[in-house]
Amino acid sequence: MMGESREDTDDYREEKILSKILNLLGFEGVEMRDFDNRLKYQKLIFLVQNSGLSLGYGYNWYVRGPYSPFLAHDLFEIDKESKIFESGKDLALQDERIIVEKIEKIKELLGKDIENPVFLEVLASLIYLKKSSTRADCASLQKRLLDLKPRLNKAPDIEKMLNKACNMLPSFDA
Amino acid sequence: MSSTDVQELKFVKNIFDNVHGFIPLTQVECDIVNHDLFQRLRNIKQLGLLDYVFPGAIHNRFNHSLGVMHIADKMVTTLQEKEHLIESSDTRQVIRLAALLHDIGHYPLSHIIEVPIRKDAKARFQQLPPPEGRLEVKALGEESESKDSGQIATLIERSSSHTLNYHLHQSINESLDYAHHERMASIIINKSGVMDILLDSGEIDQERIGDICQIISGSHSGLETAIIHSELDADRFDYLLRDSKQTGVIYGLFDLDQIIRHLDYLEPTTLDLDEGTSGLCVGYKGQKAVEDYLLARYFLYSTVIYQKTSIGFHHMASMVYEGLLERGFVPSYFDLIEIFDTGRIGRYMNFDDSFFWNTLKAVTSDPEKIDGEGEYQHSSTLDKLDEYRYSSDFIIECSKRLLARHPLKLVIEEQAIVQKGSSTSCSSEHLHHKAVIETICRDADIPKEWYIISNVKQDITELSPLVPLDDIDSYMRLRSDSIKIKKSDSSTKFLIRDPASIVQFLADKQLNIFAVYTKDAGYVKRILEAKNRYQN
Numbered sequence: 001m002m003g004e005s006r007e008d009t010d011d012y013r014e015e016k017i018l019s020k021i022l023n024l025l026g027f028e029g030v031e032m033r034d035f036d037n038r039l040k041y042q043k044l045i046f047l048v049q050n051s052g053l054s055l056g057y058g059y060n061w062y063v064r065g066p067y068s069p070f071l072a073h074d075l076f077e078i079d080k081e082s083k084i085f086e087s088g089k090d091l092a093l094q095d096e097r098i099i100v101e102k103i104e105k106i107k108e109l110l111g112k113d114i115e116n117p118v119f120l121e122v123l124a125s126l127i128y129l130k131k132s133s134t135r136a137d138c139a140s141l142q143k144r145l146l147d148l149k150p151r152l153n154k155a156p157d158i159e160k161m162l163n164k165a166c167n168m169l170p171s172f173d174a
Numbered sequence: 175m176s177s178t179d180v181q182e183l184k185f186v187k188n189i190f191d192n193v194h195g196f197i198p199l200t201q202v203e204c205d206i207v208n209h210d211l212f213q214r215l216r217n218i219k220q221l222g223l224l225d226y227v228f229p230g231a232i233h234n235r236f237n238h239s240l241g242v243m244h245i246a247d248k249m250v251t252t253l254q255e256k257e258h259l260i261e262s263s264d265t266r267q268v269i270r271l272a273a274l275l276h277d278i279g280h281y282p283l284s285h286i287i288e289v290p291i292r293k294d295a296k297a298r299f300q301q302l303p304p305p306e307g308r309l310e311v312k313a314l315g316e317e318s319e320s321k322d323s324g325q326i327a328t329l330i331e332r333s334s335s336h337t338l339n340y341h342l343h344q345s346i347n348e349s350l351d352y353a354h355h356e357r358m359a360s361i362i363i364n365k366s367g368v369m370d371i372l373l374d375s376g377e378i379d380q381e382r383i384g385d386i387c388q389i390i391s392g393s394h395s396g397l398e399t400a401i402i403h404s405e406l407d408a409d410r411f412d413y414l415l416r417d418s419k420q421t422g423v424i425y426g427l428f429d430l431d432q433i434i435r436h437l438d439y440l441e442p443t444t445l446d447l448d449e450g451t452s453g454l455c456v457g458y459k460g461q462k463a464v465e466d467y468l469l470a471r472y473f474l475y476s477t478v479i480y481q482k483t484s485i486g487f488h489h490m491a492s493m494v495y496e497g498l499l500e501r502g503f504v505p506s507y508f509d510l511i512e513i514f515d516t517g518r519i520g521r522y523m524n525f526d527d528s529f530f531w532n533t534l535k536a537v538t539s540d541p542e543k544i545d546g547e548g549e550y551q552h553s554s555t556l557d558k559l560d561e562y563r564y565s566s567d568f569i570i571e572c573s574k575r576l577l578a579r580h581p582l583k584l585v586i587e588e589q590a591i592v593q594k595g596s597s598t599s600c601s602s603e604h605l606h607h608k609a610v611i612e613t614i615c616r617d618a619d620i621p622k623e624w625y626i627i628s629n630v631k632q633d634i635t636e637l638s639p640l641v642p643l644d645d646i647d648s649y650m651r652l653r654s655d656s657i658k659i660k661k662s663d664s665s666t667k668f669l670i671r672d673p674a675s676i677v678q679f680l681a682d683k684q685l686n687i688f689a690v691y692t693k694d695a696g697y698v699k700r701i702l703e704a705k706n707r708y709q710n
Contacts, residue, residue: 009588011356013313016313017311017312017313019309031661049348052307052308052309053308053309053310053311054304054308054309054310054311054348055348056348056349056350057348057349058345058346058348058351059345059346059348060345060346060349060392060393061345061393061394061396061399063453066345070349091313091314092313092314093311093312093313093314094311094312094313094314094316095309096314097559098309099309099311102309102379125395128345128395129395131345132342132343132345132384132388132394132395133345133381133384135381144395148395148396154352174307174308
């Protein structure tokens, strides 16, 4: 549609800030050829935003849960131009101490599951469903998720994952 | 195939439509159609100002909404025959209502007025401090002081309409695109008699009203959304057929029945990360119809929607609204939410195409009025700008031209089909660069506002411009959105990866239409001379 394109206000401003956040999350670059990576970036940034940090990415529901086309766009830009990530990770942020604290809290909360794309999908999806539903109790959310994604029933330890994710929901209430 | 899974509805009335024939309606749909806010859509033309070029294009959002409901119903019943979308007993009715109401939030002249309102609202939200408990991530040194005088912040804090908009679509709030017409629909549905009609029907409860609003905005989690928001959605199906029929340009016609007949859905059944194995798809017998549909869309856009004279009118109307908006002369998003907060629905009823034309008549009949105090309280005049983007003379001149159907003059137009993501879209691209525009306007001695640039793009499929076709596996959105074909052995394949599909060869290309418009032949001459001097 005419006149609806995203306006660039600065050279790669969003991509540099995104690189900084990804770096704080523990990434040393962006590698988009790998599906697991793409899924992890999408869901982790969703979690970061829901912890109270605004990066400006709106999310919709796709096959794998919350997904932001604009985030995908910026990630591909970073992947294409590796120097963006390099300059981004050195970027100084306003209120950096608070931002670092929040991200460290997310990392601590997720533990090893920060590397588990299925868990990240489950957690991000539950948060999305909670925010878009009037029935926000855990049992309803879990049922809704499994109705939408019946394949998750086959995931090893799905029950454990669902419960763990449910317990984490209050941390992503911002 | 079984018809026993199709949810039964009781139809009480038929409306004859020039595209689809008789469209049956249930009682609740009848009541909605008869509501003033739905009738308002009769006075919002589907194609804005396109009737200035194609006189037959006088159809409106009312016709279109009925058509989308009719097509969405065909899609739902086809899927239900194949035992999909049957989890809730009211799915068919819910999707029909979402389709019927999907455009109820449209602004005058459809997308023409929507663009400046959304741009203005987004800019103002960007100036506000983030909501409590949230922190906007910014680089050190970036401006962080709130520029808002406080009145907008107070208004949105107190606004029940904005609060509803905010809470209903939380997943998409980060984009700050609160004024999108699909989000306005939520406000209209929930803050008017439409809500009472839905609840009084006894068929829809408050939670399902929320679902309807989320299906419309695209934030709902479920297959229902794909019926309204995907590359194969009822909205596109209807507007292509309708626009084609009304304009008389036959390029938009395609075989809808064949596509719908072969519509199917594949549940994701494994943990396999390949998203190509699930989602909305079309059986292989419908593949050629889908390819024809994508080509029809491309040709209709490139010949009708992006017709050069029409684009000139479109820009004038959009600039006039933007100029009037910054002077507080026409409503912004903030004015509209206040209308719904205070229940003055009648005032919103008048916000249609006639409102736009009457406003133009008012400013042209009394040009002094334009710089007087605007009548809308929450317009940009609260934070008086040092300099308006468009001068009063420019707004008045454009208004007169719009009223008299006096088109802009084309200085240059270039069309080229290029590889998506290529760095240069056409040889005249530099004429859009800010520094070049300033140099040419200074040399030609014309006001910058009369150097009007336009750059539209049209592709066959919505493929990321960043990803070349051979790297398609790496593009997640494409994989979940792109059209899938179910083969005879029940495996699926992306249409754009099928070597037998014409779309495969065209998917990584896009048509760029680049243009510069101005006021009259004298300005054209001066711009071209300045351009030649600049290039030499």
